[in-house]
Amino acid sequence: MTIYWPLKDVGASIRSNYALQDGGHAFEPEAGAPLSRPRTTARVEAWKVETIAIREGDLAIFEDWFDDTLAKGTQPFVMTHPVTRAFRKMQVQDRVYSITPRRGGRFVIGMNVLVLPDASFPGTRKGELVENGDFRTGDFTGWTSVPSTFDLVQNDQQSADAIAQKIPAPYAVRMASNSGTAESMFSATAFAVDPAKSYRLQYDEVSDAAADGTFAVVVTYLDGGGTPLATDGSTFAPSGTSQPIHKSIDLPALPGGAVTAQVFVRRDANGTAGNIYLTNVSMVPL
Known part of the structure; x- marks a missing residue:
């Protein structure tokens, strides 16, 4: 805890x-x-x-x-x-x-x-590639195409909102449902990757009991001309426990020709209720 x-x-x-x-x-x-x-x-x-x-x-x-x-x-x-x-x-x-x-x-x-030195906090991980993955700036610096159904919620230990008390970072993006429409945002700047290296994708999620459907945190690899080559990551159902859940995914080998990558955060179209909160979005080389 x-x-x-x-x-x-x-x-x-x-x-x-x-x-x-x-x-x-x-x-x-x-x-x-x-x-x-x-x-x-x-x-x-x-x-x-x-x-x-x-x-x-x-x-x-x-x-x-x-x-x-x-x-x-x-x-x-x-x-x-x-x-x-x-x-x-x-x-x-x-x-x-x-x-x-x-x-x-x-x-x-x-x-x-x-x-204390602690690799679980963004900014202390060696080789961090995702800018503002914990939204510590209090805004969406480092992210783009943010939909109107996404906003930021600040960690507040005395809030009546149980979720705000549990956010394991200064801020989290709150993704409201938009039934029938998938909503997503992605890192504003593509970061360099090396196909010879392995990478780990991580994030923390906390959601209210009403949250349904699925969400995804994925990375898209691009070639030198900016053309997408492949996408890796995972799609999950929200925890619905009002407790933070940490996810860590060791990504498979990068596709040949990958030069850069971007991270996407998405609330899927099958969501009809509740809110999903994400923070500490991170991608680092192993």
Whole structure:
């Protein structure tokens, strides 16, 4: 289960930058100088962050989240990065946080966090080919031919909309049904591919219980003149569980002569009800 930062519109503002560190844990042996043991062999970012001043009710929400959902700070969680504002997986250092009272019955929460390397987040995958696959720009930058039945929904952990709470990215494209008509959009710029390499197509889907029909995430390969050669990918029925489902497809060998490719996202004509949400659309070389 992916755990998200619990407070709406209470982002982390930077107070000091620890720069890139290994996130080590210092301890004193029985004899000799203090030692530091790395928490991970990967290179991670460490930040000191503080919230804006929050009310007592939000403080109670945070404390319950930290103690119960985060298991007293032992579990990683997802929050916007202090600089890039992209969603990243983080870990509280030393499982502690501070509370500083402010005027007007408000409080500031402070803690040290590690930004963990995690290939499940777009932008951290090596060789990512799909531009704006998680729609983090808040618009359809990188996509074209977007139909009127598609719009963007923002991740909102305090929304009454259960789907908005479950989106595993800053935004997702919401595909409404248009019975009898297939609606699709595709990556605005064809990206280069190499027939000698293998590729993986990935995305996350979450849908409401009423969603029916099928949807597809596919890649079309083009020759040097822009003529389509073949299409790969899959067509699925929506999960209908209001829980994110991750799909990963190792694509078969590319057709000979393939020079570029484009990714298509489609809600098929057999859909008559409900909404399907897609995000984290990705294609990377293996």
